[in-house]
Amino acid sequence: MSNNNTYYAPTGGLPPQTQITADRAIFKDAYALIPKGVMSDIVTSYLPFWDDMRMWVIARPLSGFAETFSQYIVEVAPKGGSEKPELDDAAQGVLFVVGGQMDITIEGVAHHLDTGGYAYLPPGCNWTIRNNSDENVTFHWIRKAYQYVEGLEAPEAFVTSDQDLSRTDMPDTDGVWSTTRFMDPTDMRFDMHVNVVTFQPGGVIPFDETHVMEHGLYVLEGKAVYHLNGEWVEVEAGDFMWLRAFCPQACYTGGPGEFRYLLYKDVNRHMPFIRPEK
Template structure:
């Protein structure tokens, strides 16, 4: 992957009083669109044991919304960070940097990460984070409760980058549709994938996908038109989409440059039953 890739990162602030109120934000039973304009200063959150940080929550476990994951965009100012970033020992995570640089210490080993950097953090991992640079760093933090399977080892932590992993062409697409996979699909240790999908201008998902996997999609660059549960919506860099399991979904990349998004999906596990109360 070329180092020329760029990623949209929110800047915060507050719209002027003269701005029109109506926007592209929508929340339905099948999908939600959180446009980039929503990510202002008045919707930020904070976490315990962090300093010089703020974050925007894109998804959280909630009835009728995200059921399997949470996703934040975290902004950490110089000298900020945390020695106790994750308080849930059952939560695994992925960090993906969209702007700036930071140091992540995993099990005592320091990893200096810059824009495009990707880290997988298994449940129970001992890790910390510090912004030792002179500029703010912004990164996605995707979290999921890890589903243990007896007889299968838990995955190990690893650090890589969008720029280091070669994108794989989807079959019979002529290279207009590619996926950057940070874990092997056949690796049963992993119960979630966080990949990057790339469409060249004019590339399409040529049918309405309808599947069991829940999705979180953050548009890193470009724009597209999505067909979601029978409705057409436009999205662009900085927008977030939540797609419920079985939500029909297809898209058309609009150009003039590549359309790229960070994609979460739950994989490789049986479907849990809702059991009657005794």
């Protein structure tokens, strides 16, 4: 396991007027590809009760597409942050730092997150965040309305890091395909998993996965060719793939280094019904 991973983080800016317009951005019924090149200054958003921040919204619930989660890439300048970051008591969150460092206080307990740091924040959690360093910090913020189940408590908050955990090899892959599992997959309290998936150069997903989970896949490192709903697309560090339920997906990784991505999926709950009106 490498402990020296670097993660791609957008820096904004604008392309020159001489650049051609067409890019790799794709939005279709089954999937979307948001390439790193479109994450410019003019597509950033802002939130109330935050200081010196901006963010790229790369996923939001859309009826008829992917409906369970939102995902932001947040950039906070030195001394920036928020004493009131989450305004929805039903929302749980995951923060994953891809550049810089920051301080987060959860229920009165202070934690320091460096690059690769990870925090799970349950619904109704009281937390604050501040960049006390001299450089920008950039992190992913994945949010999902928690789906309560009678007899199960919501999970507790926790803080860890990519560097502190061992990877779990996928069966029959000899370590070519592995997952850093931040959440216990046997713990039914969790209704989402946010993990890091790693492929060694030349590794593959050898079949078109077709399943009920929605996905957000942000490429942290490396490059690959993905097979999405019957079409091949090239992806590299900084790209984001957004997949609705049952979108077929497979990949070949290109090397020369590891291919790694931050993966969201919804898990461990019955499928809700659309009930007829009485």
